[in-house]
Amino acid sequence: RRTRRRSTRGLGVSGGMAEAIDLYRQSVIGVALIETLNEMVASGALSPELAMAVVMQFDKSMCHALDKHVESRATFKGGNLRTYRYCDSIWTLNLRNTTFMNEEIETVLPMVKIVAYDMRMIEEPVEPITCQQCQ
Template identity: 40%
Template structure:
């Protein structure tokens, strides 16, 4: 069974979901257990959707300020980053954190 990481919860949509769930728990509309199930489904759904539907390739140039590997998770902090997309569009940012995780899907033969 694959493991799904929780870092998408820190995205704007993940933060909005978490805030909404906290409000529903506070109002007594849902239980904390149900909120946890919703968050676990969010982790799974967003990871699967991004893996299946995002096919664009991007190159990144910038100053690698810091990098680390911890428990099969790479983290790169890039300053003055420039992302070049497939369509030659360039997007820049003063600071970017890139997180890359090991694929946890089973590769067993059936």
């Protein structure tokens, strides 16, 4: 299933932060959230302002969760680097037939796209949040 690319334009985010946030909003959960919020706004069940607040909280929560709660690490080897690009402090790598390993499994993936960026290059830092686990 192909989904349309969602943009952060008009959502109060700009520069390097917009590019970083786009990664989270284009995830399966991000696309589902935005589509659901759009439907709720269209039906009148939710105001556009409240929908915007939910999306902004999603952005903060994703940054926080990935920074503080993800401990899993993966390594990869072999495969073919098909294309690579470095633009605006963001690396995009397209790999084929690559072996990925973590503590539990090892698998060969026919196609992988890796998007990596340096959080230090983000112009507008995301306001930190605290969750119940961090308190």
